Amino acid sequence: MDGFVVAMFVAGLGALVFGAEMLVRHASALSLKMGIPPLIIGLTIVAFGTGAPELAVGVYAAWVGQDDLLMGNIVGSNIANILLVLGIGAVLAPIAVNRQVIKLDAPVMIGASVLLFGLAKDGFLGPADGFIFVLGCTLYLVYLLQMEKTEDTLPATSPAEANQLKSSIVRHTIWVCAGLALIILGSRWLINSAVIIAAQLGVSETFIGLTIVAVGTSLPEIATTIIACIRGERDLAIGNVVGSCTFNILAVLGISSLIAPNGISVSHTTLSIDLPIMLIATLGCLPLFFTHHSLSRLEGGIFLGYYGLYTLYLIFHAIQSPTAGLIGTVFWFALLPLTVIVTLIVTMQYRQKIKAGSALEKAA
Numbered sequence: 543m544d545g546f547v548v549a550m551f552v553a554g555l556g557a558l559v560f561g562a563e564m565l566v567r568h569a570s571a572l573s574l575k576m577g578i579p580p581l582i583i584g585l586t587i588v589a590f591g592t593g594a595p596e597l598a599v600g601v602y603a604a605w606v607g608q609d610d611l612l613m614g615n616i617v618g619s620n621i622a623n624i625l626l627v628l629g630i631g632a633v634l635a636p637i638a639v640n641r642q643v644i645k646l647d648a649p650v651m652i653g654a655s656v657l658l659f660g661l662a663k664d665g666f667l668g669p670a671d672g673f674i675f676v677l678g679c680t681l682y683l684v685y686l687l688q689m690e691k692t693e694d695t696l697p698a699t700s701p702a703e704a705n706q707l708k709s710s711i712v713r714h715t716i717w718v719c720a721g722l723a724l725i726i727l728g729s730r731w732l733i734n735s736a737v738i739i740a741a742q743l744g745v746s747e748t749f750i751g752l753t754i755v756a757v758g759t760s761l762p763e764i765a766t767t768i769i770a771c772i773r774g775e776r777d778l779a780i781g782n783v784v785g786s787c788t789f790n791i792l793a794v795l796g797i798s799s800l801i802a803p804n805g806i807s808v809s810h811t812t813l814s815i816d817l818p819i820m821l822i823a824t825l826g827c828l829p830l831f832f833t834h835h836s837l838s839r840l841e842g843g844i845f846l847g848y849y850g851l852y853t854l855y856l857i858f859h860a861i862q863s864p865t866a867g868l869i870g871t872v873f874w875f876a877l878l879p880l881t882v883i884v885t886l887i888v889t890m891q892y893r894q895k896i897k898a899g900s901a902l903e904k905a906a
Contacts, residue, residue: 618756658817
């Protein structure tokens with residue numbers, strides 16, 4: 543394999559991660575100065591910042607016609623965000639889930655995933671589909687901002703403090719722009735090198751998008767979630783993941799569909815395997831969040847196990863090994879039904895517990 547291509551891939555990945563970290567850190571600093579709650583920061587600034595690599599990769603891939611890499615990146619990133627990122631975070635420390643996530647943000651994420659699955663069933667995403675995605679993203683953002691809009695969120699400041707605040711805003715804005723520039727540059731290097739590597743290894747662009755590029759562009763989410771969990775910022779961690787998944791579909795895929803010269807084609811493999819797995823992982827979040835208002839270490843470990851199994855499937859499928867069929871059979875006909883049954887049992891037990899508690903309150 544050409545050493546220059548590998549070096550370009552590593553440099554592109556490094557630029558993406560470093561640029562995203564720079565963007566998130568300084569954008570978060572700006573938001574915190576405005577008194578915005580951590581959950582909203584996670585759902586908007588941090589989620590969009592850590593989702594910037596997916597946006598840069600998606601827009602560039604759409605423009606040059608690398609549809610398989612684009613879809614693999616978005617679908618693979620969402621699968622990685624839920625199973626890998628949430629799994630790592632929950633294993634480190636159980637993640638408490640805010641009620642707003644359960645009532646609004648997780649259902650929006652699920653709705654976006656169902657919408658993608660429905661619009662992509664014909665194997666094509668065009669400008670009309672992109673408009674629907676972007677409109678949904680805009681409405682969601684407007685609702686979030688309106689819901690959290692409060693008066694007098696900033697304390698009164700003296701002229702000297704006001705000047706210092708303006709200077710700080712300018713400084714952070716410059717760093718945000720620098721982070722965006724690194725992300726855009728890194729995305730071009732990553733896309734170009736990934737396509738060459740796929741050709742040299744004889745594997746599909748979809749596989750590269752679902753694995754190397756997807757995990758690579760999810761590294762900012764992984765780093766942010768780990769740091770947030772260590773620091774006890776659980777709202778930031780869950781908001782980051784949920785917001786990024788929603789952003790990937792509504793904003794990244796929406797904008798990509800709008801600018802793609804010939805639309806975006808969706809492969810049969812993506813429709814039959816990867817999108818259903820993404821949808822199942824997304825749907826599985828809400829009952830887990832709902833039952834305990836948290837994601838436990840055990841549930842995080844299960845998420846990581848599922849992601850490991852999915853990665854093994856992709857590897858064996860890429861080398862056309864019969865083991866891929868065996869893993870697929872185990873997943874669809876054993877692990878998936880078992881997960882659904884256990885989730886339903888836990889949910890029913892939780893509902894009965896809530897009813898019993900309400901009955902006791904009324905009796906008292």
